[in-house]
Amino acid sequence: MVHVTIDGIELDVSEGTLILEAAQSQNIAVPTFCYQKRLAPLASCRMCLVSVENMPKLQPACATPVTDGMVVHTASEQVALTRQSMLELLLANHPLDCPVCDKGGECELQDMVFEYGAGASRFRDQKRVFRSRDLSLNQVIIFNANRCIQCQRCVRICEDVVGAVALGTIDKGMDSEVTGFENSLDDCDHCGNCIEVCPVGALMSQPYRYKARPWDLVETETTCPFCGTGCQLTIGARDGELARVRSKYETGINGETLCVKGRFGIDYIDSEQRIETPLVRRNGALEPASWNDAFDAMRGHIGDQSDIDGRRIGGLASAQLSNETLYLFQKMLRTVFHTNNIDSSNRWTGGIYDELPGLIGGLYSRQSLEEVISADVVLVVGSNVTDDNPVTDYLLRSKIRQQKNHLFLASVRPSRLDADASACVRLLPGDEAVLISTITNRIFDSRAGTHQSGVESLAEFSRQCAEAVKAATTVTVLVGMDFLRTPNAKLALPWLDGLIRRLQGSGKAAALQFLFDRCNQLGAWEMGVLPNHLPGWQKNGERLFEQAWDVQLSSDPGADIHEMLRRCAAGAMDCLYILGSDPMSAYPDRIQVENALSSADLLIVQASHHSATTKLADIVLPGAAFGEEAGTVMNNEGRIQSIRAFRPPIADTRRNIDILTQITEIFGGNFCGYSLGNLKPEHVFSEITQLVPSFAELSPANVAEEGALSRRAGYRDIPQSSALPLPSSVERTGQSNGKLTLVTGDCGFHSGYASEHSATLSGIRAEAYVEVRQSDCQAMGFAQGDLVKIRSPHGETTLSIRTNKQFPPGLAFVPENFASQHLNRLFKQGEFSCLVEILPNEL
Numbered sequence: 001m002v003h004v005t006i007d008g009i010e011l012d013v014s015e016g017t018l019i020l021e022a023a024q025s026q027n028i029a030v031p032t033f034c035y036q037k038r039l040a041p042l043a044s045c046r047m048c049l050v051s052v053e054n055m056p057k058l059q060p061a062c063a064t065p066v067t068d069g070m071v072v073h074t075a076s077e078q079v080a081l082t083r084q085s086m087l088e089l090l091l092a093n094h095p096l097d098c099p100v101c102d103k104g105g106e107c108e109l110q111d112m113v114f115e116y117g118a119g120a121s122r123f124r125d126q127k128r129v130f131r132s133r134d135l136s137l138n139q140v141i142i143f144n145a146n147r148c149i150q151c152q153r154c155v156r157i158c159e160d161v162v163g164a165v166a167l168g169t170i171d172k173g174m175d176s177e178v179t180g181f182e183n184s185l186d187d188c189d190h191c192g193n194c195i196e197v198c199p200v201g202a203l204m205s206q207p208y209r210y211k212a213r214p215w216d217l218v219e220t221e222t223t224c225p226f227c228g229t230g231c232q233l234t235i236g237a238r239d240g241e242l243a244r245v246r247s248k249y250e251t252g253i254n255g256e257t258l259c260v261k262g263r264f265g266i267d268y269i270d271s272e273q274r275i276e277t278p279l280v281r282r283n284g285a286l287e288p289a290s291w292n293d294a295f296d297a298m299r300g301h302i303g304d305q306s307d308i309d310g311r312r313i314g315g316l317a318s319a320q321l322s323n324e325t326l327y328l329f330q331k332m333l334r335t336v337f338h339t340n341n342i343d344s345s346n347r348w349t350g351g352i353y354d355e356l357p358g359l360i361g362g363l364y365s366r367q368s369l370e371e372v373i374s375a376d377v378v379l380v381v382g383s384n385v386t387d388d389n390p391v392t393d394y395l396l397r398s399k400i401r402q403q404k405n406h407l408f409l410a411s412v413r414p415s416r417l418d419a420d421a422s423a424c425v426r427l428l429p430g431d432e433a434v435l436i437s438t439i440t441n442r443i444f445d446s447r448a449g450t451h452q453s454g455v456e457s458l459a460e461f462s463r464q465c466a467e468a469v470k471a472a473t474t475v476t477v478l479v480g481m482d483f484l485r486t487p488n489a490k491l492a493l494p495w496l497d498g499l500i501r502r503l504q505g506s507g508k509a510a511a512l513q514f515l516f517d518r519c520n521q522l523g524a525w526e527m528g529v530l531p532n533h534l535p536g537w538q539k540n541g542e543r544l545f546e547q548a549w550d551v552q553l554s555s556d557p558g559a560d561i562h563e564m565l566r567r568c569a570a571g572a573m574d575c576l577y578i579l580g581s582d583p584m585s586a587y588p589d590r591i592q593v594e595n596a597l598s599s600a601d602l603l604i605v606q607a608s609h610h611s612a613t614t615k616l617a618d619i620v621l622p623g624a625a626f627g628e629e630a631g632t633v634m635n636n637e638g639r640i641q642s643i644r645a646f647r648p649p650i651a652d653t654r655r656n657i658d659i660l661t662q663i664t665e666i667f668g669g670n671f672c673g674y675s676l677g678n679l680k681p682e683h684v685f686s687e688i689t690q691l692v693p694s695f696a697e698l699s700p701a702n703v704a705e706e707g708a709l710s711r712r713a714g715y716r717d718i719p720q721s722s723a724l725p726l727p728s729s730v731e732r733t734g735q736s737n738g739k740l741t742l743v744t745g746d747c748g749f750h751s752g753y754a755s756e757h758s759a760t761l762s763g764i765r766a767e768a769y770v771e772v773r774q775s776d777c778q779a780m781g782f783a784q785g786d787l788v789k790i791r792s793p794h795g796e797t798t799l800s801i802r803t804n805k806q807f808p809p810g811l812a813f814v815p816e817n818f819a820s821q822h823l824n825r826l827f828k829q830g831e832f833s834c835l836v837e838i839l840p841n842e843l
Contacts, residue, residue, distance in 0.1 A: 001013065001014060001015070002014075002015055002017075002066055002067060002068040002069075002070075003068055003069060004019075004022055004066045004067075004068075004069075004070045004071075004072065005070070005071045005072065006019070006022060006023050006026060006028060006072045006074065007023075007028055007072070007073060007074055007075065009026050009028070011025070011026065013025070013066060015065075016065050017065065017066050018041070018061065018062060018063065018064060018065055018066070019050060019052075019059070019061040019062075019064050019065075019066055019070075019072055020032065020035060020048055020061040020062045022066055022072075023050075023061065023072070023074060028074055029074075030048050030050065030061050030074050031047045031048060031083065031112050031115070031116060032045060032047050032048040032061070032062050033045035033047050033108065033109075033112075033149060033151040033153075033199050034047075034062070034151040034152060034153065035048065035062035036153060036157075036197060036249075036256075037250060037255075038157070038160075038161060038255060038256070038257075038398060039153065039156045039157060039160060039161070040156065040160060041060075041062050041063035042062075042063075042151075042152055042156065043060035043062055043063040044150065044151065044152060045086070045149070045150075045151050046060065046082075046086050047083060047086050047087075047112065048060055048061040048062045049061070049079060049082050049083070049086075050072050050073065050074045050079060051072070051073040051074075051076045051078060051079055052064070052070060052071070052072050052073075053070075053071040053072075053073075054071075058078065058079065058082060061074070080116070083112075083116040084116065084117060084118040087109075087112060087113055087116060087117045087118070088117075088118060088121055088122065088123070090109065090149050091109075091113070091117075091121060091123075092121070092123040092125075092127070093127050093128045093146070093174070094109070094127075094146070094147060094149070094200075095127065095144075095146045095147060097147075098110065101144075101147070101201035102201055102204045102205070102208065102209055102210070103147075103198075103200055103201030103204070104201070104213065104214075105213055105214040105215055106214045107199070107200055107201060108199035108200065109149065109199060109200045127146075128146075128174065129146060130145035130146050130177060131145050131146070134204075136206070137180070137185055137188070138185065138188055138190055138764075139190065139206065139760070139763045139764050140190050140192060140205060140206050140207060140260070140264050140760060140764070141188075141190070141192065141194065141195060141203060141204070141205070141206065142203075142204050142205075142206050142209065143178070143202060143203055143204075144201060144202050144204070145177055145178070145202070147200045147201045147202040148177070148178055148200070148202040149199065149200055149202075150169075150176050150178075151199060152169065152178075153194075153197040153198060153199065154167055154178060154194035154197060154198055154202075154203055155167045155168060155169060155178060157193050157194060157197050157257075158193070158194055160397075160398065160401070161193065161257060161394045161397065161398055162189055162191060162193060162257075162394055163386075163393070163394075163397050163416045163417070163419070163420075164187055164188060164189050164191075164416070165184060165187070166180060166184050166185050166187055166188040166189070167179070167180060167184070167194065168180070168181050168184070178202070189259070189260055189390070189748065190260040190264070190749065190764055191257075191258060191259050191260045191263060191390070192205060192258065192260065192263045192264065193256070193257050193258065196246060196247055196256050196257070196258070196263075197256060205244060205264075207244070207264060207267070207760050208243060208244040211238070211243050211244070212236070212238045212243045212244075214236075216238050216243075217236035217237065217238055217243055217244075218236070218237050218238075218646070219234050219235065219236050219237075220234070220235045220237070220627075220644050220645075220646040221233070221234055221642075221644065222234075222235060222627070222642065222643050222644045222646070223519070223633055223635075223641040223642060223643050223707075224258070224261075224262040224519065225266075225320055225519050225626040225643070225754070226259075226261045226262060226265065226320075226519060226751040226752070226754075226755065227261075227388060227389045227390075227516065227517050227518070227519060227751055228389065228514075228515065228516030228517065228518060228519055228520075228521060228522065228635050228636040229253060229254070229369075229389050229390075229391045229392045229635060229636060230252075230253055230519070230633070230635025230636065230637065230639060230641050230707070231247070231252060231253060231254035231257075231258055231259075231262050231391050232247065232248070232251050232252025232253070232254060232641075232706065233245050233246075233247065233258070233262060233266070234246050234247065234248055235266065235627060235646050237646045237647060240646075240647045241647075242266060242267060242269065242270060242627070242646075245258070245262065245263050245264070245266050246258075246263070247262075247263070251706070252706055253368075253369055253370075253391070253395075253635075253637075253639075253706075254391045254394075254395075257391055257394050258391065259390035259391055260390075260748070260749055260761065260764070261390075261749070261750070261751050261755055261761065262391075264758070264760040264761060265750075265751075265755045265758040265760065265761045266626070266627070266758075267758050267759055267760055268609075268625075268754050268755060268756075268757035268758040268761075269608070269625040269626055269627055269628070271609060271757035271758070271759070273609045273610045273611075273757050274608060274609055274610075274622075274625065274650065274651075274653075275607060275608060275609060275610055275614070275620060275622040275653070276622060276650065276651035276652055276653060277289070277622060277651065277652040278290065278291055278293065278294035278619070278620065278621055278622060278652070279294075279614075279617070279619070279620035280293055280294055280297045280618070280619055280620075281617070281618045281619070286614075286615075286617070286620060291652075291654075294619055294620075294621060295662070295663070295666055297618070297619050298602075298604065298619060298663070298666075299666065299667075301574075301575065301601065301602040301618070302574070302575060302602065302667070304667070308336075308337055308338060308667075309338075309574065310337055310338030310339035310340075310341075310554055310556075311339070311341075311556070312567075312572060312573055312574040312575070313333070313337045313338075313339045313341065313573070313574060313575045313576075313577070314333075314339060314341030314342070314343075314559060314564040314567075314573060314575075314576050314577070315329060315330070315333045315337075315339070315341065315342050315343075315576070315577040315578070315579065316342075316343050316344070316346070316561055316564070316576070316577075316578045316579070316581050316583065317329050317330075317342075317343075317344050317524065317529050317578075317579040317580060317581060318344070318518075318579060318580030318581040319344050319345060319516075319518040319519070319520050319521040319523075319524040319529075320518050320519050320520060320580065320752065320754065321520065321524075321579065321580050321656065322520065322523075322629070322630075322631025322632060322633060322643060322656075322681070323520065323523045323526070323527055323631060323632045323633060323634065323640070323685070323688065324631040324632065324657055324681045324684040324685060324688070325579075325629075325631060325656040325657055325660070326344070326520070326523065326524050326527040326529050327527045327528070327535060327684060327687075327688055328657055328660045328661065328664075328684060329342075329529065329579050329660055330342050330527060330528045330529050330534075330535070331549065331664075332660050332663060332664045332668070333577070334534075334545075334549075334553055334554070335549050335551045335553070335664070335668055336663075336664050336667045336668035337575075337667070338554055339554065339558065340531055340532070340540050340554055340556055340557065340558030340559075341531060341558045341559040341563075341564055342528070342529055342530060342531055342558055343529070343530060343531060343559075343560045343561040343564070344521070344524035344525070344529035344530060345518075345521070345524075345561070346561060346581060346582075346583045346586035346587040346588075347481075347484075347485055347586060347587075347588065348484050348485065348489070349484070349485060349486065349487050349489050349490070349830060349832070350490075350560060350562050350830070351489075351490040352484060352489050352490055352493060353530050353531065353532055353533070353560065354532065355490060355493035355494060355497070356493070356525065356530075356537075357533065357537045358497060359493060359496065359497050359512070360522070360525060360537070361536075361537040361694075361712065362712060363497060363500050363501065363512050364512060364513065364514075364638060364712070365476075365511035365512050365513055365638075366637065366638035366639075366694075366709045366710055366711065366712060367511060367513075367637065367709070368637055368639075368709070369392065369395060369513075369636070369637055370395070370399075371511075372476045372478075372511045372513055372637075373395060373396050373399045373476065374399060374403065374405070374474075375405065375472070375474035375475055375476040375509075375511065376405050376406065376468075376471075376472035376473055376474045376475065377405065377406045377408065377465070377468045377469050377472040377474075377475045377476070378396070378400075378405065378406070378407050378408070378475075378476045378478065379408045379410070379439075379465060379469075379475070379476070379477045379478070380407070380408070380409050380410065380411065380417075380478045380480065380515075381410045381411075381427075381432055381435065381436070381477065381478070381479050381480065381483055382410070382411065382412075382427070382432050382479060382480040382481070382482035382483030382484075382486075383411055383478065383479070383480020383481065383482060383483075383515045384411050384412070384413045384415045384480070384482075384745060384746075385415055385417055385478075385480070385515060386415040386416045386417060386748065387415070387745065387746050387747055387748045388480060388481065388515060388517045388745065388746050389515045389517070389636070390748070392515060392636075393415070393416065393417055396417060396420075397416075397417060397420055400420045400421075401420065406422045406468045406472070407420060407421045407422055408421060408422055408423050408424075408461070408464070408465045408468070409421045409423075409424045409425070410424075410425050410427050410431075410432075410435055410461065411424075411426065411427060411480070411482065412426065412427055412428065412429065412482055412743050412745075412811070412813075413426075413743070413745075413807065413811070413813055414426070414804070414806035414807065418806070422464065422468065423460075423461050423464045423465065424461070425457050425458050425460075425461035426457070426808040426811070427458070427482075428741060428743075428811075428833060429482060429485065429486040429487075429488075429743060429832040429833045430486045430487060430488040430832075430833075431458065431488075432482075432483050432486060432488065432489075432492045433488045433491045433492035433495055434458070435458060435461075435462060436492060436495040436496055436499055437495045438458070438459065438462040439462045439465050439466050439469070439499065440495060440498060440499045440502065442462055442463060442466035443466045443469055443470060443499075443502075443503075444502055444506075469503070469508075472508065473508060473509065474508065474509040474510075474511075475503055475508055475509070475510045475511070476510075476511040476512075476513070477496070477499070477500065477510070477511070477512050477513075478513055478514075478515050479496065479512070479513070479514045479515065480514070480515045480517075481514075481515070481516065481517050481745070482743075482745065482832070484514075485832040486832050487830055487831070487832065496512070500512045513636055513637065513638075514636060515636060516636055517745075517746055517751065517752070518752065519633050519635070520633040520634060522634045522635070522636065522638060523632075523633050523634030523640075525537075526634060526692060526694055526695075526710070527688070527692075530558075530560075531557065531558030531559055531560045532557050532558055534553075535688070535691060535692045536691065536692040536693045536694060536695075539555075540553065540554065540555050540556065540557065540558065541553050541554065541555030544691065545691065548687075548690070548691055561583070561587070562829060564576065564596075565583075565587070565592060565593055565596035565597075566596070568596035568597065568599050568600045569592070569595050569596040569599050570599075571599060573599075573600050573601070574600075574601045574602060575600070575601065575602040575603075575604065576597070576600045576602070576603055576604070577604045577606070578603070578604065578605045578606070578607075578613060578617075579606045579607075579623075579656070580606065580607055580608070580623065580656075581607075581613070582607075582611040582612060582613045582753055582819065583597070583613055584597065584611065584612035584613040584615075584616065585611060585612050585613070585753055585819040585822075585824065586752075586753065586816075586824070587824060587829070588824050588827040588828070588829055588830075588831060588832070589794075589824060589827060589828050589829040590795075590822055590824040590825045591794070591795075591825070592828075592829055593824075594616070597613065597616045598616060602618050602619070603616060603617045603618050603619075604617065604618065604619045604621065605617040605619070605620050605621070606620075606621040606622075606623050606656065606659060607620070607621075607622070607623060608622065608623050608624065608625035608626075608653070609625070609754070609757055611753070611819065612819060621654075621659055622651075622652065622653040622654070623649075623653060623654065623655070623656040623659060624645075624649040624653055624654065624655045624656055625649075625650075625653075626643070627645060627646050627647060628645055628647060628648060628649045628650070628653070628655070629645050629649065629655040629656060629657070629681075630642070630643060630644050630645050630681045631643050631657075631681045631685075632681070632685060632703055634710060635707070637709065638694070638709055638710045639707040639708065639709050639710070640695065640698065640702075640703045640707055640708050640709075640710055641703060641706075641707035642700075642703050642704060642707070657679055657681065657684065658679065661679055681700075682700045685699075685700055686699075693711065694710040694711050694712065695710060696711065698710075738780070738837060739835040739836060739837055740772065740776065740810050740811060740812040740835070740836055740837075740838065741810055741811055741812065741833050741834075741835060741836075742790070742792065742812045742813075742814065742826065742833060742834055742835070742836040743811065743812070743813055743832065743833050744813070744814055744815065744816040744823060744832075745813070745815065745816060746815065746816070746817060747765060747815035747817055748765075749761050749764050749765040750765065750815065750817035750818075751817070752817065753817060753819050755817060756817055756818060756819060767799075767800070767818065767821075768799055768814055768815055768817075768818040768821045768823065769799050769800050769801070769802050769814070769815070770788065770790055770799045770800075770801050770802070770812055770813070770814050770838065771801075771802045771803070771804050771807065771812070771813045771814075772801065772802075772803060772804070772807060772811065772812050772813075772838070773803070773804060773805070773807035773808065773809055773810075773811065774803040774804065774805045774807075775809070776807075776809060776810065777801060777803045780838055782801050782838070783801075784801065784802060784803050785800055785801065785802075786800065786801050786841075787799070787800055787801075787841040788800070788801050788838050788839065788840065788841055789838070789839045789840065789841050790812070790814065790826065790836050790837075790838060791836060791837045791838075791839060792826040792827070792834050792835065792836045792837075793834070793835075794825065794826055794827065794828055794834075795822075795825030795826050796825075796826070797821060797822065797823065797825065797826065798841055799814065799821070801838070812836060812838065
């Protein structure tokens with residue numbers, strides 16, 4: 001610790017603390033333009049100059065560490081005059097167009113001039129003009145070069161945090177200008193973080209331009225509905241209409257950063273595909289109906305309580321809904337419809353749910369992302385973090401560059417994080433079990449050398465990772481969704497469990513978290529939206545829930561989505577209730593799911609938007625969209641976060657919890673225990689806290705600001721077998737007789753299928769494509785942009801081709817975010833990758 005005096009206040013701070021940081025800790029205002037906590041110091045704007053005793057010149061507070069005995073003055077006459085001069089120089093060529101500038105009312109330069117400016121300028125020369133018109137950098141960012149004050153925040157956040165290097169600076173002095181280089185803007189993430197950090201109106205949002213002034217907006221703090229990172233958003237609405245989304249400095253997990261989906265994709269809620277009224281199938285066609293008509297149609301198909309056979313009823317819910325909605329959904333199915341046939345994903349391979357209670361309920365590290373990525377070694381398995389969890393990518397990059405810790409990446413596709421990793425390896429789906437078992441054996445020498453991976457690069461990667469882990473004190477394993485989708489997931493999960501337990505047993509602080517690509521997948525599992533466990537990972541038939549719900553529950557093992565579809569196709573399912581999900585687009589076998597849904601006696605779909613699944617429904621119930629109902633979600637950290645409504649449900653739509661409660665009352669009497677019309681998310685949340693161990697002792701007030709970390713639900717003492725079966729050698733399907741291995745996942749501009757309804761995101765990326773290695777493309781005789789036919793043993797589709805020099809040989813990737821492409825026609829259930837041919841389109 002060092003002792004420092006700032007404006008007469010004495011304090012002790014850590015060695016290396018900047019003067020600016022020390023001043024801010026005492027609420028002493030020191031103005032600055034170029035400084036941001038997330039960025040490396042630049043000291044270019046000179047607004048933060050302060051006087052330090054025994055130093056002849058003023059010092060930049062943002063770049064000067066304190067020393068023991070230092071005495072600092074932040075408001076001396078010399079400092080005040082210097083600030084006035086700096087502002088005078090900035091205004092010398094700054095256009096005075098505040099009345100038409102979108103930054104008006106929240107411009108940092110405006111604020112500084114009011115607070116520290118001289119009030120008059122000595123400059124009389126004509127202002128320099130860079131460009132006569134604003135420059136559109138892409139579909140979402142527009143640039144006014146004349147307003148730029150050369151703070152370089154945009155350039156630094158693009159390179160240091162986002163890793164895109166889309167912006168740079170040319171020329172020097174008064175002629176300096178922010179711009180792109182050659183084709184650098186083609187690699188722009190369109191994330192808008194440059195807009196967020198710009199202190200003036202140089203970089204602006206095209207979708208928001210000229211829509212409103214800050215004082216016109218009613219702002220609502222909420223949580224992003226896309227991936228599981230759990231970024232905090234501020235939604236600005238004018239007269240109840242969405243105007244913009246922004247992030248606030250140093251707020252939430254994400255700070256001021258957002259990805260393109262979070263910042264620009266929320267407009268999906270106003271899509272033309274919104275369902276605005278109930279629909280009932282009559283004479284083979286879906287027709288608008290009243291709510292009473294829809295409920296009467298349900299009663300006509302299902303009958304009353306005495307007619308219900310729970311074995312012939314099932315439910316599938318989206319992991320992008322709130323905890324409260326998901327909890328009520330599974331409660332309704334279990335109490336009213338007497339069924340445990342419940343699932344919350346279309347994409348997982350079968351058999352993984354038995355492996356999850358000990359892993360998620362016990363080992364899962366419910367710590368902040370900041371803590372887990374600060375480990376000496378971070379291993380990422382089965383995730384393209386850049387596309388699946390972009391802000392997690394930003395935070396990982398910043399942490400690795402600051403701390404110089406080890407990052408190991410094992411993924412199907414290359415990502416932008418590869419450049420910062422200690423080592424990378426390209427896996428094909430199914431390699432994960434071999435990788436984890438090999439690393440485990442190398443660390444603990446239990447069976448080292450007895451198992452060969454069959455892939456030289458994987459073996460070398462495992463060796464480097466194991467050596468780093470042996471030398472580390474703290475280790476984090478981050479697991480992506482490619483891991484859970486592979487047919488080897490059931491085999492890989494016990495090895496993952498064993499690795500974490502043995503690391504902890506050896507005295508290392510080992511953390512495990514998943515990188516979910518849906519905002520509430522962890523919450524869906526905690527709420528019991530899975531076939532074999534009640535909320536909180538408690539076994540079916542648990543007496544606690546029977547007492548709380550005053551009903552006898554079935555102890556039957558429930559059916560997952562795969563089994564439910566098989567039963568539908570076999571005519572053994574009377575009713576399938578789908579809440580917010582679209583299995584017709586997401587399930588990895590379109591022919592199977594279409595046959596199954598068409599065969600169900602009654603298909604009920606409750607959703608906010610039309611989809612391929614709603615087209616097959618017998619009854620469609622229009623639920624509220626994001627931003628139209630409140631609740632909570634659980635992010636990848638296990639943090640419970642608030643989602644808030646900024647407007648009521650539109651047209652004749654209703655809150656999802658209201659729909660479920662009314663159905664419960666219609667069919668189940670008083671099983672629900674709530675009063676319809678007076679139901680608030682807080683009421684449901686209160687019940688959750690009483691019955692779900694991980695939510696115990698929490699309240700809405702606990703999660704109101706930046707969320708609260710949940711607790712482990714137990715399962716710590718489940719014995720781990722020391723005799724796990726060794727995975728078989730990896731059989732790399734690769735390129736064989738002109739065929740490539742096809743994998744799918746999210747692309748950088750979309751998440752799931754909701755984002756396809758966003759006009760802004762669709763303007764950036766409107767169509768699917770197939771991406772392959774550049775040399776593979778040339779070998780097949782194609783060029784970038786060619787239209788080609790993708791053919792698997794099960795189906796075919798037509799796409800344009802893109803090349804990527806970093807792709808491994810023999811790999812093809814198609815983003816799964818475009819429902820109209822019917823990509824799942826190429827797969828069969830149980831396949832995550834398959835062999836495909838890429839042929840000329842005319843064949």
